[in-house]
Amino acid sequence: MNFQMSTTAKEWLQRRREGVRSWKQFLNTGNVKLPLSVAAVGKRVAKNIDHFQSNYIGVFLVLMIFCILTSPILLVALAACAGACYIIHIRNIENKLHLFGREITQVQQYAAVGVASFPLFWLAGAGSAIFWIIGASFFFIGLHASLLEAVDENPENAFELEMEQV
Numbered sequence: 001m002n003f004q005m006s007t008t009a010k011e012w013l014q015r016r017r018e019g020v021r022s023w024k025q026f027l028n029t030g031n032v033k034l035p036l037s038v039a040a041v042g043k044r045v046a047k048n049i050d051h052f053q054s055n056y057i058g059v060f061l062v063l064m065i066f067c068i069l070t071s072p073i074l075l076v077a078l079a080a081c082a083g084a085c086y087i088i089h090i091r092n093i094e095n096k097l098h099l100f101g102r103e104i105t106q107v108q109q110y111a112a113v114g115v116a117s118f119p120l121f122w123l124a125g126a127g128s129a130i131f132w133i134i135g136a137s138f139f140f141i142g143l144h145a146s147l148l149e150a151v152d153e154n155p156e157n158a159f160e161l162e163m164e165q166v
Contacts, residue, residue: 019054048145
């Protein structure tokens with residue numbers, strides 16, 4: 001199967017790979033401290049999400065794989081959809097599909113697979129799986145980002161006020 005990505009997607013993926021921080025630094029429990037104030041939570045979360053963005057994408061992907069592997073019906077539904085798409089791809093290499101004298105394009109065939117697989121995904125509980133993944137990601141990433149002391153956070157500067165010109 002020939003898979004082609006756009007140059008923008010390749011550049012984004014390359015930046016994410018380069019942006020992955022050390023997992024040892026990411027999971028260092030020595031840096032876990034409660035924030036000193038509520039205002040410090042926002043700054044800490046913003047800094048940690050910016051600093052560990054690629055690691056958080058990895059956490060999201062691990063949670064997604066976990067959810068798919070622990071739901072056998074969803075796994076079967078995804079395999080059936082992927083198998084149908086693969087068959088369409090292979091069949092269109094050899095010859096085009098004609099139905100009632102009209103040629104059915106590959107895009108139309110993929111759309112038909114999408115429409116046909118929607119009830120299968122609904123029965124497999126894909127909607128609840130998606131919301132579980134989103135909720136678990138927000139919880140774990142938010143917890144990590146708020147409790148892990150930011151890389152450039154200095155305890156002496158925690159009580160300084162920042163004034164903005166009005």
